[in-house]
Amino acid sequence: MNDEKRIVRWDELADHCLRTSLWVVIEGQVFDVTTYLAEHPGGDDILLKYGGLDGTQKFLEVNHSNYARSLRNARLVGTLTSDPQPSDYIKLVKSKKQKTNVNPNRQITWEELGQHNKKDDLWMVIEGKVYDVTDFQDDHPGGPAILLGKAGDDATAAFHDANHSQSAYKQLEKLQVGVITGVRPNVSGSGSSTNFIFVIFMILAIGVGIFMFTR
Secondary structure (H helix, E strand, O other): OHHHHOEEOHHHHHOOEEOOEEEEEEOOEEEEOHHHOOOOOOOOHHHHHOOOOEOHHHHHHHOOOHHHHHHHHOOEEEEEOOOOOOOOHHHHHHHHHHHHOOOOOOEEEHHHHHOOEEOOEEEEEEOOEEEEOHHHHHHOOOOHHHHHOOOOEEOHHHHHHOOOOHHHHHHHHHHEEEEEEOOOOOOOHHHHHHHHHHHHHHHHHHHHHHHHHHO
């Protein structure tokens, strides 16, 4: 239990935000989850997301069992410093992750893409490339709602319609997390149903017109 007395500074925590060395803060305590990535029941993505950051809220939302807590406690590094978090800390951690933790050539299925469809976990496809725009929402000139509307989906047409500048394309390069692979699931079902109903409606309308005309 001596490790509980060890104080982890913000700059030290920031150095452990990658897959090769991953620390996460939960309820003021710092845990080394590097060797737990492959074993985590919820997958490694969520742990990687909170590497070098405070994952307390997400941990509590999942309502982990006492056994899960014991596994966490066995990986205790120390206590996070009581010093206030530096104003540029989150930006620093994100920068470290973007430079080291992303493989732009990683193949991502449509199914996996569809799982990243929330405000706090937002991916989209543009021209066959997959981008993580989660942290770009507040900086998006068109507002976050437009991005959220294409969360976990193909945003190519919408992107082209907006006639983005070359600087926007350069910004995208920094956000790429992979390339889409496989066949896109059929999303035209509702549209086909609507078209079918429209055809039936037209047939009925024509029938009514003929009946009224021949009376």
